[in-house]
Structure formats: C-alpha cells, structure tokens
Amino acid sequence: MIHFECDYTEGCHPAILQRLVETNEEQTTGYGMDEHCENARALIRNLCEAPDADVHFLVGGTQTNTTVIASILRPYQGVLCAETGHINVHETGAIEATGHKVLPLKSSDGKITAGQIREAYDAHWNDHDHEHIVQPGLVYLSQSTENGTIYSKAELTAISQTCHDCKLPLFLDGARLGYALASPENDLTLADIARLCDVFYIGGTKVGALFGEAVVITNPAFTRDFRYLIKQHGGMLAKGRLLGIQFETLMEGGDDCLYFQISNHAVKLAYKIKEAIVAKGYDLLYDSPTNQQYPILPDEMVEKLSKEFSFAVWSKVDDKHTAVRFCTSWATRKESVDTLIQKL
Amino acid sequence: MIHFECDYTEGCHPAILQRLVETNEEQTTGYGMDEHCENARALIRNLCEAPDADVHFLVGGTQTNTTVIASILRPYQGVLCAETGHINVHETGAIEATGHKVLPLKSSDGKITAGQIREAYDAHWNDHDHEHIVQPGLVYLSQSTENGTIYSKAELTAISQTCHDCKLPLFLDGARLGYALASPENDLTLADIARLCDVFYIGGTKVGALFGEAVVITNPAFTRDFRYLIKQHGGMLAKGRLLGIQFETLMEGGDDCLYFQISNHAVKLAYKIKEAIVAKGYDLLYDSPTNQQYPILPDEMVEKLSKEFSFAVWSKVDDKHTAVRFCTSWATRKESVDTLIQKL
C-alpha cells in the first residue's frame, strides 16, 4: 500500500530526529524557556523580517487555533471564516467550547474575500438589534486552505486592508503554510504574511516535524499574557525544547532552510500528479497549486486505485464519479508518484 | 403612534397585575418553592395531560433556551435548528457561551423537516472522521417560528419519530406557543406537544405576562438537578412567586384560560390584517397563520405608514419593495387594526 492519504503518515524528517538524538542528554529549563526555543524564535523573527514579533510554540493545530482565537475575542464576539474552515468543521467545536461562535462565510474553494468580510461587518453594525447578535471580532483564514488553494498577495492585501478598516484582527492558520509558500503560483513571502496579519502560525506537524506549530504575533496588542493562555489550553509542553529543536532544524539556513526544501519537494511531486490528471482528461474538484490534489475520477478507477494506494475519498460528485484527495509530503517518493501516475 | 412592532410593547394583561396587587403582602418562600408556583405547575401539568412532567419557571427566553440546551448536551455536542432559529441569530451567542455549537439547517420559512434532521444525523455518523466534528445532540424548534409559521401535527409527529430513531432529544421553544395554538390552521394541542417533545416551554413574556417562561420537561431523563442549572444561569428569581402568580392567572380555567383568550384575540386581529393585505393585492413574505404578519409593501407605502404606525422593517425585497412585520398582542385594539387597514 502506498500512502497519499495525508501529509502526516510518517514520523518526521530524519534531520529533525537526528537533532533530537544529539541533544537528548542536554539539561534545559522547561516550558519553552530554553535556548533552543530562544534560537528558533530568533530564526523565525528573522525569516519573517519581524524583529519585534512574539513567537510561541504549541503542539498541534486545533490547540493553536483555540488558544489564539480565545486570546483575542471578547466573550460576545465571534470569528469570521470560510464555511469550510478547519475551525468550523473539523475541530469538534473547540472554538465554541471557549465560548465563541464561528461565523461562516460562503466559499466554493476554501477562500473568502475582502468583500465578504466587509459585508458581514456592515450587516452586523447596520442591524438595529446588533446587541442581540454575535459581533464579528476576528477574521480567520488558512493558507493553504483545506482545499489546497492559496491567497495571492493582492487578495491578502485587500483582506488585510479591510480588516484594518473594520478594526478586525486578522489571523492566518498556516498549518500548511510551507506548501503555500512553495507553490509556483505563490507571490507572498513570510515577511509579507507577517506584515499583513496580526497573528499567524507556521505549521510543523504537516510539514516534516513530529509535531509543533510556531505562532507569530506581530501586533503588540495581542501579545499580553499569551503564555497564560497556552498553559490554560494545555499547550505548554513540559519539555518545550522539543519544539525549539524541531523548529531550529526546520528554520536554519534562511531561504534554503529545511522547511522550504520539504515544502518544495512535496509541491513538485504534487504537480506531477496534477499534470498527469489533467493530461488524462480528468477534472479537478479544486484547482489546487499546493501539495493536496483533488481529481474527480470514475468510480471504477477509485475502486481500482484503492487496492494499491491509500487516499482520502472527498465527495461524491455524481452517480458515476467521486472526488478524491492525494497528498504529498517530505516523505513522498518520486517512485511512488510515478507508480500512481501509471495507474491513473 | 400606533404600535405593531412587537408583542411586548405594553406591561401585562390587567388580570395579572390585579393578581400581583392582591397577593403582594403574602409572605412566601423564595426561589419558586411557594404555593403559587406549585399551583401553577399543577395547572400546566393538567393542561398538558402530563401528570409527571417537571415544570420550572424562568424569566426570559434566551435564558430558558440556554439553560435547557446546556442541561442536555454533552460538551462535544451541538444543537440542530433552522438557520433562522432564535438561538442561532438573536441571542448574542448565548448557546456558544455555554460551549456548544449551533448546527444550522437551511430553512425558507423558519421550519425544518424530519428529513433534514435525519440527513444531518446520517452525515455525521457516516463521516469517517466524525470524532473531529461536533456531534448532533439535540433538536431545537420554535412554535410558532420567528417567521410566524407553525408545524402541523403530522410534521411534528414525523420530527418526533425521527428524533426518537436517532436518539436526539426534541426541544420546542414556545415563546409564542399561545399564538400557534390559537391559529385557525393549528391541529396540535398542548397535550400533543407534551407527548411529542422531550422538553418545551410555554411563553409568557410575549403572551400577556410581565415576563416568564414555563419549562415543561416530560422526559424524565432530563429532569435531574435542573434547578442547579437554573440557578447557575441566573434564572432563579428570588421572588419566584411572581412567576407562579402570573402563570396561575394565565392557566386557570382549562380550555378557556386567559392564556388562550389572549392568544385568540391577537390571532383574530392578525387575520384581519392578513385578509386586508391579500385583498389589496400585496404579497406576503411568509404565509403566517399566527400573530405576526409579513406583507411586502411598496416603499412609499412603508414610508407613509411609518408616520402613524410603528412596525418592524424586515428585509428589502427588491429596489421598490420592502417586507415589514406587524405584530398583534393581548393589548392590540380592534380600532387600531381598523385604522391600519384603512391606510394600507
């Protein structure tokens, strides 16, 4: 069985494991206050050209989304996001468990627009009874989205401007940020994202780490007491160095760092799959420029492939076709992709 | 200015106030354990033909919805309701503030169907990753709905059966239950509702009381420790007798009780308005058989009427027409309705 079902079927990139072995006997302070964490923070600030940013390391994505969102919203506020957003559909109500409503906006491809944000904002404040309605208090995007799509610089700039006009902080979930940055269609840098968002995170779990997400808070209005929130949400790892060491390994080396290498590798292979799909005349459910590809295949083909490959069955498109998802990662081999292409 | 904007612009039905005056000097136990509350509970159990039901009195609707829903759901469960449901759009996220997601279902008229509930239930449990998704744990309806529409006996029976099959408790918000029961199109009795729902409430605030909602819990699985929940949610009135006295006054007299008289009066006047709207050739946004009427009027007419009458501007229908809402209540006078009809 060759696995394309997600980007976290293996352990981690060997370089990370190697570093964990090398540092295992070191004695450090706990809870993320050690030198590896400090060093990783510096590397991230540097790559983001955000020398004053607060950087924190958490274990997983749901935890990170919950902690960031709970840290920003007042009790009667909610978070605007695409109806397909991870926080709306795949976190077992973790946001609501902190008391906040998720305010979904229509989306056909995982993205939302500056116009939709403006409209939702105006709709709230123009309502005569707005005190009876959850107040929009934050905007949540993911880059890349759950559908593999990405925001362009123009789109993110427009959203950022609208958020600024509406005094709505902007939070970008970068669980798969590496794959977005590695996309041939991408025109955003980490520094752009740091400049355009109030908070975002650089995902490790899905981009070669054992686990870990690096939160970057660039708006000083939201840095206060963030470590209390991490602790309260169960995200403060006792052996916090494990996060520091992983992100050190991923982020050293500037533009040629391991994080980008991993992302490039995965996206390159995903494009091979995408080109084969298109060449063979299959349609795509979403036109994704990243490491997730969503072909619409005849049901017999889906059945045949499932004997040799694991992948996600996404949705039934009509009574003879099904959309599926193939994911690539640091661990995907060129030979596996070639085998898949042959069988398509 | 003649008021049609809602059904709570005045104080209360004079008979209630009279009773409050008569009982004012009585000394009673607090927190709803007094004899007036006991008597009101007995009257309600009787009208509902539910001798074993638990009956509790709360102050307002949002509080009641929150308390009931929080008492039933486990932490990772959500409540299915029409997207237009009061808990989804007009309670400032009170349900989410208790940790639970509202799971909205499409609705064009404020109602949902047994089929939609079944579909949502199946969609959840058929999902391979259902543990990552909020689990449906309860169904919320309102009768009459926010759009004035009502469920028929056949519809409510089908919903109740589906809920039973899916082990989903059924909760009916009866903030305007009187007006539903008084509708010429209604074929449900209080006893039917008590039999078909696990919990429901009989609204007082919008049906002639100063305030107050009577919760009826017919499923013994949900009666445990309910008073703790009322207290925690700030709904346990120190002078609880005020609720008992009001519901005594409303519910005495069986089928001819004040609650039904008030409701009949309001619906009768609403039908006069409805008939005039139709006779004059205006369309209705919703075909409501209760005390809320939603004509679509030319904008000039809306402007003209607003000089003499207060009413709710509901939604812009096209660039020349607006839907508005006229409400009637115990306090609406036949002469006011006649004046309105003349001006239409």
Place this chain on the structure above:
Amino acid sequence: MIHFECDYTEGCHPAILQRLVETNEEQTTGYGMDEHCENARALIRNLCEAPDADVHFLVGGTQTNTTVIASILRPYQGVLCAETGHINVHETGAIEATGHKVLPLKSSDGKITAGQIREAYDAHWNDHDHEHIVQPGLVYLSQSTENGTIYSKAELTAISQTCHDCKLPLFLDGARLGYALASPENDLTLADIARLCDVFYIGGTKVGALFGEAVVITNPAFTRDFRYLIKQHGGMLAKGRLLGIQFETLMEGGDDCLYFQISNHAVKLAYKIKEAIVAKGYDLLYDSPTNQQYPILPDEMVEKLSKEFSFAVWSKVDDKHTAVRFCTSWATRKESVDTLIQKL
C-alpha cells in the same frame, strides 16, 4: 408565622406596584431603551454624582455578578473575594461557568482588607511560575456583606487605592447596598462608592423592588459593549421598562427617596432586635450594623421561636447553641419585631 427569614418574602413596596399599574398601558420600546429606564438612569447618575457613568438594569444578583465579572476578566484571570462571598459559595458556580476561577481570601466577618489584596497580588507576581497560576484580575466586595457587616470609608478607600496600585478593577456587589447606607455606623455615600469603585450595583430585589439590580459603571474602560454581555447572559428583559419604572420609583426625591426610606425602616427595626439580643445577654455571631442580625441562641430557644417565627438557622456554634439570622425589610412591621423581642 411571622417571617424574618430573608428580605424578600413579600412582593414589592406598594408604591412600586402602584406605578406599574399606572404605566401598564403605555407602549414603549423594549430591552431597556425606553424613557422610564432613561429617567431612572439619570436619577441614579445624579445620586451617585457620576454624570458620565453607564447605568444598566438587570434582573437578579447572580446574573449581575456573572455579567460584570465576565465582562472584565481575560480568560486566564480570576476574581479575588472573601471566602464567604456570594460568588464563591451561593451561585452554583456561575462565575466558573463563564470560565473564571474565584480566588477566595480568608475572612471571619465577610470582609477582606487592602492588605490581603496586596498580598495575593504580590504572591502571584512573585511566583516564578506565575503563568501556571490564575492571575488575579478583579476584586469583588459586597456591601453590606453576607454577614451584614460593612466597609467604612477608610477601609474602602484603602482597598480602592490598593486596587489602583495593582491595576485591579474594583467591583462592589450592592445587592443590600441600601441597608449599608442606612446603617448608623456607615460613613460612605453613594457618591463615595461611585468614586472608589470601577463598577458596582444598587440592589433592588432585596430592597423593596419586585426584582432588579442597577449596575453603575464609572470606569469608562469597562463600558464597551456591555449590552451584548447582558443579552448573552440572559439578563436583557424584553419589557425592560419594568426595571426602569421600579428604579424611578425607588430613586426619585434625592436624599429622601424611597430607596433610602425603605432601608432606614429596615435597619431601624433590625437595631431594635439587636439591642434586645444584647440586653438579654445573648452573643452575636457577627456584629452587624445592618438589616441582618445573627444572635447565638440556646437550642431550646431556637426551637421555641421556630414555632412562631421563620428565620434562617445559620450555624451550630457549640452543642447547646445555634446562630440564627433575623432579617428585616420594607415589609417588616414594628409589631412583629415587638412580638419577637418579647419571646427572646
């Protein structure tokens, strides 16, 4: 049976009921935006000499405490209070239900001191691991306390100063504020309290109203969007005028207003009881200068009295003595007090 068990065994002061009757047919806007509420707000601002204060009306005490505290605290903060404080022991965890820890301070008489607040603040910030500990974010007092005791001007000034130094907002629960102000030992005015606290409330439920608490927010940092919080916590009464009308009636007339008359009446009768207790040689559990009196009586006396009078059994003091509580209110008659005294 003559009732001394609490200060809310009857309905309301007849003047309030009279006003409700007179205004019953008026048509007003809902949710506290009517003219009676506006007028009551102006009267309260005037009495408090706080022309810029925000004034809001809620239904009950638990609801008010929860709403105010949830509006001020960040998610990882808690509220300092006496271990006997109402929020710590008699609200079924309503504060915790909003996500916040109550941080109890030792107290023998229901009061806490500036020194205790300072100590708790220092203990937190001096702890090396303070991010693992709930941060004190607010101070809660009650005046009068659950034990009938009151803060002097010197004490409240010291607390206010300490709170200011520690950047801890100060919130005073005035469910029984009238009785504190009416005490012969009191040297605080409403204006002092408005000046020394960031938020407080003037209790109606226990001081002659049917129900209702008037929140006064004097620190503009805490006024933002307060109405959203009221709505979310189920405290926004549809017929909000009922609160406005009651507080109008209570607060009209300046220093001679009904609120003060009621309080004076109750405290005067409480002192008659207190003097009789002392004269007859009984001890007091707390030396209360307000409308709650706590004699320690021989068990036979408690048993004998309980045949004719209702009162609260407070605590067993030794195997032959029990502390009880007698409460007076607007409705307590001089004759009832005389009868009680005879039997002591």
Place this chain on the structure above:
Amino acid sequence: MIHFECDYTEGCHPAILQRLVETNEEQTTGYGMDEHCENARALIRNLCEAPDADVHFLVGGTQTNTTVIASILRPYQGVLCAETGHINVHETGAIEATGHKVLPLKSSDGKITAGQIREAYDAHWNDHDHEHIVQPGLVYLSQSTENGTIYSKAELTAISQTCHDCKLPLFLDGARLGYALASPENDLTLADIARLCDVFYIGGTKVGALFGEAVVITNPAFTRDFRYLIKQHGGMLAKGRLLGIQFETLMEGGDDCLYFQISNHAVKLAYKIKEAIVAKGYDLLYDSPTNQQYPILPDEMVEKLSKEFSFAVWSKVDDKHTAVRFCTSWATRKESVDTLIQKL
C-alpha cells in the same frame, strides 16, 4: 550545574528515542488509531489486569486532567481535591475554563482522606439551599502527590469505598505514578489502582518519555465518546503513533518493563538523598517516599548549593531556613547524587 530541579530536564530515555528512529519511516493512520497505539493499549490493559478498560493517549498533564474532568462532570458540578492539587494551583484555571469549580479540601501533605470526602458530600446535601451551591461530582487525587507523598492501599480503598457510597467517580492523576509504584513504602499495584479508580492515568512526561499520558478508563460509564473530548481539548495528536511507540517501549516486559526500571532508578537515588538529609540532621518539609525530596535547609546552605546545583526553592520556613525540592529521574546519575550529598 547539576540539575535536580524537576524530572523533565532532559529529552527521553534513550530506548524510546531509539524506537522512534527505527519506526520513523513507517506509514500509519493518524490520531491514535495505528498499530503501535493498539499494542500499547494491550500492554497497559494487561499490566492493569483490566482487559475491558478504555486506554487513550494524550500529550500532557494539564490537557489530560481537563479532558477527563470535563468528560465526567455535569455543568453545575465541581471536583473535590486537595487544596494543593495540581488542578487547583498549577493549571492556570484550565478546569474553570471548562466551566467547573475546583472544590479544595484542606491538606498538609498533598493527600486527602475518605473522611474529608464524606464530610464534603454530606455538607452539600444537608444544606437546605444546595441548589445554590456547586455539587461535588468527582474526586481527584494524585499519586504520588505534589508533595511526593503516596496513598497506601488501605487509604485508597477507603476513598474508593466512600466515593462508591456517595456515587462520586474517582479520578487519579498519575503524572508521577511510576515513582509511587517504585516507592519502598508502596503497597499498591497497577491492578489495584485500576480496580479502585474509575479513571486514572499513567504519566509518561515525567517518567522518561518525551511526552505523553496514558488514560485508563475502567468504569464503562465514562468511556462514551471520549475521543470527541480529546479532539475538542486539542489533545488528539495527528501523529498519534508517537504516543503509541513511547508507551510500547515503556510498558513491554511485564513487571520488569522500562517504566518500572526508570521509576526504581529514580526513587533509589532519591532515597540516597533523603538518607543523607536525615543523617545530617536536617528536617524534611514532607516525609516523601518517592522521587521528590523536600529538606529544610539553612539559608546559607541554600545559597551555597545553588552555585553548583539547580533545584526548586519551595517555601520559606522561618527567617533562617528554606524548604527546597530535589527531584530525581531516569537521567539522574549516581555521581551527581554523591556530589550533592558531599556538599550538604
């Protein structure tokens, strides 16, 4: 600098790291549904002689406490624990953030008794107004406690019996369970604990793992939908195998498994320290039979030691003495202990 400040200053036991390296390339299902997790579950059930127990793996202790407690309590219930319990003092209000009050019981050594539990239970239910008070809904212990002390079999049996009588589930936090089991004073087995508690966990983070806690639910009443709760609380690791692999490594080999070896090693060295302390005439703050030792030392000694050793300063005992804590772990060397003893 030689570290005795806690039991998590290094990475993990080398055998665990070795196993992570060996399995790194394996492709597995995510979220704890892989074969390593299955195998680890079987090993744990076996050691606990609890073939039907549910076993779940979470990342850290605060997260585990929060998830378990939130899964069991109804909204108005609280959790009884020692006032020094981790959930009461060192989790930044994580329990309260899920809506529940922590109900602290007096404790001088980190332990509570069956008698205290019974008393708290009776006090609640005997209170006339118990609906106004948080209801005890669960008992939380830690073994070993925050003070290094342990419950004997007789004590735990008595507590378990009382909990059963009061229908209070019993939850044991075993973040340091290994060290308790390894104590010379211990007379409990894992099987005893599984039999006497409704839920408990076997701590990995502090006993040689990189991270990870294994929750064992033996009472089937509390297994329902537990994975939803893990996900909602951010504890469902995408690469869940990391937990399975670690616990496999720790738990293989029955009574001679690595988990016990590590624990024995640490406790043996702790006893060397303890014996030296006593021999040199210093007092102990708590008489701990596990891997945490709490000598009371002269302040000059504390200052002197702090130049060569890191350790926790626990509390000031008098103006010349301070209690400190020395911790041992899998990584503590005999030579380090010898050096410390020399300097005492």
